[in-house]
Amino acid sequence: QKEVEQNSGPLSVPEGAIASLNCTYSDRGSQSFFWYRQYSGKSPELIMFIYSNGDKEDGRFTAQLNKASQYVSLLIRDSQPSDSATYLCASVGGATNKLIFGTGTLLAVQP
């Protein structure tokens, strides 16, 4: 079982819609969770991090964490074509204290 799992997609949403990206993790000791956006050929850029159960909002982005279900999600409201990218979920802490990435979900926002 992979430590961090994501659906590879592609996830296609129309412009203006809400995009919902999901991630599950296997290490219950994981402490912090990150969402990164990566454009092709570029390094990942941090969108949000979350370490407490519940929701965390920043502009059009909302991260949700449910430690009981070992589930992290990212909602993007009012999706724009410029949001089209690969979204990487990552966790750190737990048994290894390593920053581990999921395989990423490709999001395509259709104009």
Place this chain on the structure above:
Amino acid sequence: GAVVSQHPSRVICKSGTSVKIECRSLDFQATTMFWYRQFPKQSLMLMATSNEGSKATYEQGVEKDKFLINHASLTLSTLTVTSAHPEDSSFYICSAIGVIRNTEAFFGQGTRLTVV
């Protein structure tokens, strides 16, 4: 936000030569740095974890004698690809976690290595 600078951004080298990649945290002290490799259309694969002043911890399948990591200070870690081969061609990315802001991980710009 915190800045991590990685250099060079792009390098082409001949097979059999060595290449050094630097990763610097510019405005914070990095207790831990991670080195990743990413092949086209794949996710970031952790190669090793580097803590200042100690030996790096390598992931299974990563040759420590081929990928030399040095983390001599709280602001600098280097990855040296020794005796590079074409199959080592990839995108190498470093990431740093800070002393105080240890809940965030920041990435360098990445290094595109091409071995010919």
